[in-house]
Amino acid sequence: YAGDYxxxxxxxxxxxxxxxxxxxxxxxxxxxxxxxxxxxxxxxxRQWIFAATIGMFLYIALAxxxxxxxxxxxxxxxxxxxxxxxxxxxxxxxxxxxIFEDKMIRASTQ
Numbered sequence: 220y221a222g223d224y225x226x227x228x229x230x231x232x233x234x235x236x237x238x239x240x241x242x243x244x245x246x247x248x249x250x251x252x253x254x255x256x257x258x259x260x261x262x263x264x265r266q267w268i269f270a271a272t273i274g275m276f277l278y279i280a281l282a283x284x285x286x287x288x289x290x291x292x293x294x295x296x297x298x299x300x301x302x303x304x305x306x307x308x309x310x311x312x313x314x315x316x317x318i319f320e321d322k323m324i325r326a327s328t329q
Contacts, residue, residue: 273313280306 227237258264
């Protein structure tokens, strides 16, 4: 969280105001953990939690990968292929896990 504090200072916040906003943003992680822990007992809620978490990770990955891919202003074919093949491989693995989830659970409980 020191990086967040530095960004706030660079943005013109005073030290006390930057500490306050940094504390508030860190508190949301604790609140999210508590809500997630409480909701994780409900099977239906758990599916939505997993879906939201996967969506957030995909967003972060894409938000990080796309600027890297386009950093030079032009798309280089090799870099484009490597990034997209990796992305498609990850989606394929998630798809296969979703298809065979029941079989894997049954196999692990026997």
